[in-house]
Amino acid sequence: MDAFFASVELLRYPQLRGLPVVIGGGRRKVDEMVRERHGGRPLSEIPAAEFPLLKDYVGRGVITTATYPARQFGVGSAMGMMKAAKLCPQAIVLPVDFEEVRRFSRAFKATIAEIAPVVEDRGVDEVYIDFTDVPGGQREGGRVLARLIQKAIFDRTGLTCSIGVAPNKLIAKMASEFNKPKGISIVHEEDLQTLIWPLAVRKINGIGPKAEARLHGLGLKTISDIAARERDWLVEHFGRAYGAWMHDASWGRDDRPVVTESEPVSMSRETTFERDLHAVRDRAELGAIFTDLCERVAQDLQRKGYVGKTIGIKLRYDDFRIATRDQTLDTFTADAKTIRRVAGQCLKRVPLERRLRLLGVRVGKLARAGEEAAATALQAREPDPGDRTLDLFAAAGSLQEPRPTGDEPGG
DNA sequence: TCTGGGGTCCTAGGACCC
DNA sequence: TCTGGGGTCCTAGGACCC
Numbered sequence: 001m002d003a004f005f006a007s008v009e010l011l012r013y014p015q016l017r018g019l020p021v022v023i024g025g026g027r028r029k030v031d032e033m034v035r036e037r038h039g040g041r042p043l044s045e046i047p048a049a050e051f052p053l054l055k056d057y058v059g060r061g062v063i064t065t066a067t068y069p070a071r072q073f074g075v076g077s078a079m080g081m082m083k084a085a086k087l088c089p090q091a092i093v094l095p096v097d098f099e100e101v102r103r104f105s106r107a108f109k110a111t112i113a114e115i116a117p118v119v120e121d122r123g124v125d126e127v128y129i130d131f132t133d134v135p136g137g138q139r140e141g142g143r144v145l146a147r148l149i150q151k152a153i154f155d156r157t158g159l160t161c162s163i164g165v166a167p168n169k170l171i172a173k174m175a176s177e178f179n180k181p182k183g184i185s186i187v188h189e190e191d192l193q194t195l196i197w198p199l200a201v202r203k204i205n206g207i208g209p210k211a212e213a214r215l216h217g218l219g220l221k222t223i224s225d226i227a228a229r230e231r232d233w234l235v236e237h238f239g240r241a242y243g244a245w246m247h248d249a250s251w252g253r254d255d256r257p258v259v260t261e262s263e264p265v266s267m268s269r270e271t272t273f274e275r276d277l278h279a280v281r282d283r284a285e286l287g288a289i290f291t292d293l294c295e296r297v298a299q300d301l302q303r304k305g306y307v308g309k310t311i312g313i314k315l316r317y318d319d320f321r322i323a324t325r326d327q328t329l330d331t332f333t334a335d336a337k338t339i340r341r342v343a344g345q346c347l348k349r350v351p352l353e354r355r356l357r358l359l360g361v362r363v364g365k366l367a368r369a370g371e372e373a374a375a376t377a378l379q380a381r382e383p384d385p386g387d388r389t390l391d392l393f394a395a396a397g398s399l400q401e402p403r404p405t406g407d408e409p410g411g
Numbered sequence: 412t413c414t415g416g417g418g419t420c421c422t423a424g425g426a427c428c429c
Numbered sequence: 430t431c432t433g434g435g436g437t438c439c440t441a442g443g444a445c446c447c
Contacts, residue, residue: 004447024415062415077447082412096415123418123447208445241421270416310439320414324441360416 001108002160002181004125005065008104009094011158015048020070020091022054025061025081026274027095033057048092055089057081060272064096068181104157111156115149120258128169130258141165141186150184170254171196173205192252197224204249211238211246226250263366264306268314269296270360276318279352286359290347291340293361298336301363307332307372308363311342315350316358325349328365332372339363 001007005023010016033052034043043051063084066075073088084091105124113119116137118130129149131137137145142165153161164175166187174196178185187195201223202212218237220226226234227250235243248254271293277286301308311333312326325346333339343361367375 026415060413060415062413064415078414080412080414083414084412086412126447206445210444239422265419266417268417272415312440322442326440328439358415 001125002162003065003067004104004159005096005101006067006070007159008097008100010067012100013043013048013051013094016051016067016092018069019048019067020073020075020088021067022063022070022075022084022088022091022093023065023096024063025057025093025095026059029057029059029061030093030095033093051092051094053089054081054085054091054093057085057093059274066091104159107157108153108159108161111152112149115152116145118258118260120260121262128172128258131165141188143184143186146184150182168252168254169256169258170205170249171252174199174203177203189252193224196252197222197227197250199223201226204246206245206249211242214238223250263368264304265366266310266362266364267297267300267304267306267308267366268360268362269293269300270314270358272316272358273356276355276357278355286356289359290343290361293359294340294343295336297361297363298334298339301334301366302369305369306366307334307369309333309365309367310363311339311346312362312364313343313346313350314358314360314362315356318355318357320357323350326362326364332365332367332375334363334369 006021009021009023030052033056037050037052038046059081061081063075063077063079063081065077066084070088070091073091075084075088075091081093101124109119109121109127112127112129116129116131116134118133120128122128131142131145134145139145146163146165150161150163153159160182162176162180162183162185164172164178164185164187166172166175167189171187171192175185175187176183178187178195199222200212201207201215201220202209204223207215214237215221215226220229226246229247231244231247234247237243238246271289273289279286309330309332310326310328312324314322314324316322327342327346329338329342339361
């Protein structure tokens with residue numbers, strides 16, 4: 001979806017179209033700004049010129065989405081609000097409305113599923129679609145179907161999206177970025193050298209800032225630079241799994257299927273404080289936040305019908321270092337009090353001298369509520385791997401040639 | 412001017428079991 | 430003085446993605 005969070009807001013406030021708008025920061029902060037300027041008046045009745053501006057924003061937070069006019073100023077996702085304010089002080093700032101975003105997320109995904117049922121969820125604003133068995137999915141290399149999907153989404157939601165069509169997910173993802181916004185890009189296998197190889201290594205989904213820095217350190221800047229290296233060389237520098245994957249990726253190889261169903265592995269809640277807090281000096285405040293986080297995770301679990309076995313905490317210190325602790329129970333739970341108690345024990349195992357910037361609570365090892373017994377039984381029923389090893393040797397022993405005696409050349 | 416929140420997956424060492 | 434081999438689970442940290 002194109003500038004998804006921002007586009008959702010523009011549907012409500014069409015007077016902002018064409019202007020630099022950023023979504024992000026703390027909702028409370030932005031709400032405060034609006035209240036100060038407009039009292040109880042709804043934003044929909046207010047002219048664009050009177051919306052809260054980024055230059056008046058004071059506090060923590062990052063940009064979630066910027067409209068394309070805002071991006072002209074160099075403002076983008078994950079950028080700190082203060083830095084963004086320097087680059088584009090006149091940008092209008094609005095908070096994320098998660099409810100609304102999720103509503104539109106469900107709507108666009110449902111629209112796609114009606115046309116092409118094999119869809120993989122990749123977060124609120126992105127999906128993989130398998131065109132293979134969709135009638136007409138091959139026409140004009142997929143362009144016809146892509147156009148149809150774009151139109152259907154726009155008709156239903158008023159939102160635009162960009163689509164990349166390619167032989168696999170890896171290339172499709174890169175292709176989807178070629179023509180934003182509202183773009184369609186078709187990439188065939190034979191376009192690898194012309195369209196993919198010139199791109200920066202960072203464009204590969206799976207190469208992040210760390211791997212990019214290491215690649216740059218080795219003199220590799222573009223995907224073609226990776227492709228030109230021996231597989232073994234990459235394995236030497238990046239490990240067996242990652243190096244081999246990198247080599248495959250640079251050659252456009254990817255055989256991952258489109259996965260239509262998956263179960264969650266963990267659920268968590270975390271919050272960054274408005275100011276750094278100290279475990280002793282701000283004990284009361286921290287305690288209240290901690291309990292609230294536990295209650296929210298418990299609510300999430302119950303609402304979605306899950307129970308979990310591993311309770312964990314996460315904290316971020318004022319110097320941005322992160323510490324996590326967790327503990328696995330012998331029974332599943334979705335109970336706030338239990339989560340609070342175990343998370344409290346985890347907290348005791350972590351250094352608390354430094355001030356804290358963030359606190360989080362996580363529940364992992366999930367099972368569907370009511371199926372805990374089955375989940376436990378499934379674990380217990382795993383076949384004994386020792387027995388299987390023996391079976392394999394027994395089979396191999398009866399089938400193989402006699403073992404070399406050691407005196408043949410090269411034996 | 413410091414840098415959100417919600418996730419997944421991988422790695423590596425240690426405990427523990429057979 | 431010398432001390433297996435295979436496996437799983439738990440825990441902590443880290444890279445990466447949307």
